[in-house]
Amino acid sequence: MKMRFLLLAPFCAFxxxxxxxxxxxxxxxxxxxxxxxxxxxxxxxxxxxxxxxGNSPLEVQRRLLESLIDMRLLAQEAKQTQIEEDPxxxxxxxxxxxxxxxxxxQRRQINERLSVSSEELEHHYHETHxxxxxxxxxxMLPTKEEAERIVSLLKKGADFHQLAAAHSEHxxxxxxxxxxxxxxxxxxxxxxxxEGVAHLKVGEISAPVPVQYNRRTHFAVFKILDxxxxxxxxxxxxxxxxxxxxxxxxxxxxxxxxxxxxxxxxAQEAQLTLFSQRCQQSGEVLPQFSAAExxxxxxxxxxxxxxxxxxxxxxxxxxxxxxxxxxxAAVDHFLKNVTIPAHLFEAEAKxxxxxRDSTLVAGLARKREELSLEVLRQREVDSHISASExxxxxxxxxxxxxxxxxxxxxxxxILVASDSLAQQLKRRLEEGEDASKLVLQYxxxxxxxxxxGQIRLNVFTEVFFQGIHAAALRLEPGEVGGPVRVxxxxxxxxxxxKVLEKAPYDAESRRRALAYVKVDKAKHSYVDYVRGLRExxxxxxxxxxxxxxxxxxxxxxx
Numbered sequence: 001m002k003m004r005f006l007l008l009a010p011f012c013a014f015x016x017x018x019x020x021x022x023x024x025x026x027x028x029x030x031x032x033x034x035x036x037x038x039x040x041x042x043x044x045x046x047x048x049x050x051x052x053x054g055n056s057p058l059e060v061q062r063r064l065l066e067s068l069i070d071m072r073l074l075a076q077e078a079k080q081t082q083i084e085e086d087p088x089x090x091x092x093x094x095x096x097x098x099x100x101x102x103x104x105x106q107r108r109q110i111n112e113r114l115s116v117s118s119e120e121l122e123h124h125y126h127e128t129h130x131x132x133x134x135x136x137x138x139x140m141l142p143t144k145e146e147a148e149r150i151v152s153l154l155k156k157g158a159d160f161h162q163l164a165a166a167h168s169e170h171x172x173x174x175x176x177x178x179x180x181x182x183x184x185x186x187x188x189x190x191x192x193x194x195e196g197v198a199h200l201k202v203g204e205i206s207a208p209v210p211v212q213y214n215r216r217t218h219f220a221v222f223k224i225l226d227x228x229x230x231x232x233x234x235x236x237x238x239x240x241x242x243x244x245x246x247x248x249x250x251x252x253x254x255x256x257x258x259x260x261x262x263x264x265x266x267a268q269e270a271q272l273t274l275f276s277q278r279c280q281q282s283g284e285v286l287p288q289f290s291a292a293e294x295x296x297x298x299x300x301x302x303x304x305x306x307x308x309x310x311x312x313x314x315x316x317x318x319x320x321x322x323x324x325x326x327x328x329a330a331v332d333h334f335l336k337n338v339t340i341p342a343h344l345f346e347a348e349a350k351x352x353x354x355x356r357d358s359t360l361v362a363g364l365a366r367k368r369e370e371l372s373l374e375v376l377r378q379r380e381v382d383s384h385i386s387a388s389e390x391x392x393x394x395x396x397x398x399x400x401x402x403x404x405x406x407x408x409x410x411x412x413x414i415l416v417a418s419d420s421l422a423q424q425l426k427r428r429l430e431e432g433e434d435a436s437k438l439v440l441q442y443x444x445x446x447x448x449x450x451x452x453g454q455i456r457l458n459v460f461t462e463v464f465f466q467g468i469h470a471a472a473l474r475l476e477p478g479e480v481g482g483p484v485r486v487x488x489x490x491x492x493x494x495x496x497x498k499v500l501e502k503a504p505y506d507a508e509s510r511r512r513a514l515a516y517v518k519v520d521k522a523k524h525s526y527v528d529y530v531r532g533l534r535e536x537x538x539x540x541x542x543x544x545x546x547x548x549x550x551x552x553x554x555x556x557x558x
Contacts, residue, residue, distance in 0.1 A: 025542070028069055052064070065546065069539060074533065089371055091313065108352075121236065124243055131232075144210075147220070182416065183417060260340075306343050382522050413493040414442050422483035425492050429480045454496075467485065
């Protein structure tokens with residue numbers, strides 16, 4: 001047995017060096033690194049199904065293996081060129097590290113300690129007057145003084161209907177005595193209107209409420225005509241969100257007050273003055289500081305300090321301009337409300353050893369690898385790319401589809417509270433009734449009545465008209481769509497036009513064309529750069545070992 005082991009030992013060592021263990025064979029060598037079957041499998045597991053391209057499972061594996069080899073070569077080049085010492089890499093990794101640690105601290109010490117009870121939901125439901133829908137009339141006036149005069153007349157017994165017909169700037173509702181038509185939940189009103197009327201009883205008159213009309217601020221006086229019960233389910237999600245937001249802010253305030261007492265931060269006036277003076281002199285870009293200046297302490301606290309460099313990094317992350325930090329008072333305010341809380345939370349997170357959390361550490365390790373490749377590409381490829389005016393104009397002329405505004409669908413919409421009414425209105429639209437008149441009579445969409453129900457549907461407004469945009473895409477001008485169930489009720493609409501226009505070659509088109517040209521050049525340059533690495537580093541692929549890999553399992557569909 002001993003002799004047999006001695007004879008087999010060199011052979012086993014040879015297998016390990018050349019092909020790995022049978023359970024995890026080496027598929028390739030990329031420079032100084034081995035790529036094993038397990039590495040390829042882990043890489044494949046992270047790749048979306050749509051990126052697994054190939055005529056056969058083997059071809060898919062071969063393509064992904066080549067991609068993984070490229071990544072290993074880039075990682076070796078990043079290490080060899082000491083990319084992790086690049087200031088851009090250091091700053092970005094520090095931002096990721098601090099962001100991840102603060103997110104974890106907030107989740108553990110704040111979010112996970114919050115809850116909303118059914119009793120709290122019930123109380124907030126009644127307290128915010130979401131327990132009823134209101135029908136009201138309004139008189140719109142051009143100034144607050146005129147609105148206050150109308151309020152005075154109403155208090156003396158004047159007839160609301162007559163005042164609305166005679167004085168309301170909004171003629172369509174004024175002709176109906178100010179009746180806006182239909183019932184509205186609090187969350188279907190604008191914040192200003194909700195604040196002004198939600199608490200009023202039937203028959204009561206509001207104080208003047210600022211409203212937007214024809215792109216100007218007007219003032220409206222409302223009278224509550226009627227109310228009807230509204231179920232809690234209609235606003236439960238918003239109620240819970242509001243309560244959680246309030247509790248979160250209160251919890252943050254309490255935690256921060258406690259940490260301020262424990263860590264006792266003290267501002268250093270000389271450095272505050274230095275920072276503000278540099279911001280005054282730096283124009284549109286945040287100032288630069290020498291290495292020595294960056295280490296100057298702006299704030300000292302128990303066990304640590306906040307330096308000039310720390311404040312500069314926080315200001316960059318918050319996208320602050322020099323003008324916003326051009327006085328000692330402004331710097332002090334930013335420190336107290338942003339920088340100091342962030343650093344105290346970070347200090348406390350470290351005291352609780354959250355920086356050692358396995359998920360956080362693993363995520364940071366992955367981000368380190370990603371950032372090293374991103375900074376390498378930026379430094380070695382993207383920073384050397386330029387584009388001329390001639391190239392930008394040529395790209396604009398050759399690619400008109402890239403400079404065409406997204407398809408915009410113009411439609412006249414009516415939003416109502418019930419499906420049955422929406423179905424009735426759809427039939428009336430299909431029978432040819434005037435959509436604009438039906439809008440004035442029935443719609444409950446805030447603001448739509450001022451534009452005769454006209455809405456613009458495209459990729460930019462889709463978030464405001466979810467479901468409606470998708471339905472309208474299938475229709476031609478003149479066709480009627482809906483009812484579509486939306487958060488505010490039921491929407492029916494008539495498509496009036498579909499518009500697709502090419503943008504002119506102006507400053508914005510020029511900027512986009514230059515960007516397109518640079519991106520296209522960068523892609524080709526990056527391919528050439530990676531090809532150069534393949535010539536620099538030795539690559540060996542074990543085709544036989546690759547063929548023995550099991551076929552990739554299909555990605556589970558959600």
